[in-house]
Amino acid sequence: MYDKDWKRSTLGGRPVPRLPRTPLPCRRCPKSKDGSPNPGAELSAKNRRAYAYYRSCLVDPTSLLPRDLLVLHNHMICRLIEERLASVQQEAALAHTMLGALGGRRQ
Numbered sequence: 001m002y003d004k005d006w007k008r009s010t011l012g013g014r015p016v017p018r019l020p021r022t023p024l025p026c027r028r029c030p031k032s033k034d035g036s037p038n039p040g041a042e043l044s045a046k047n048r049r050a051y052a053y054y055r056s057c058l059v060d061p062t063s064l065l066p067r068d069l070l071v072l073h074n075h076m077i078c079r080l081i082e083e084r085l086a087s088v089q090q091e092a093a094l095a096h097t098m099l100g101a102l103g104g105r106r107q
Contacts (some may be wrong), residue, residue: 009030050074
C-alpha cells in the first residue's frame with residue numbers, strides 16, 4: 001500500500017500488502033509526469049515489441065513470421081493478459097448494469 005505521496009506504507013518496518021480484490025489506486029499514476037493515469041507507461045520497449053509481434057502474428061494468415069519457443073511463451077503471456085482484461089471488463093460492465101438496475105443504490 002502507498003500513501004498519497006506514493007511512499008510505501010509500512011507496519012512494524014514491513015511493507016503493508018494490498019489486500020486481494022482491493023482496487024488499484026488509478027486516480028493518480030506514479031509513472032506519469034503529471035500524475036494522470038498513463039497505461040502506456042506500463043510497457044517497456046522490449047514488452048511493447050513483444051506485444052506488437054504477437055499482434056502481427058495474429059493477423060499473419062501465411063504463418064511465415066517465425067515462432068520459436070520464446071515467441072510462443074510470449075504469445076501465451078499476451079493471451080492470458082488479454083483474457084484477464086476481458087474478464088475484468090465484463091465484471092465491471094455487469095457491476096455497472098446491476099447498479100443501474102438498482103437505481104444507483106448500493107446494498
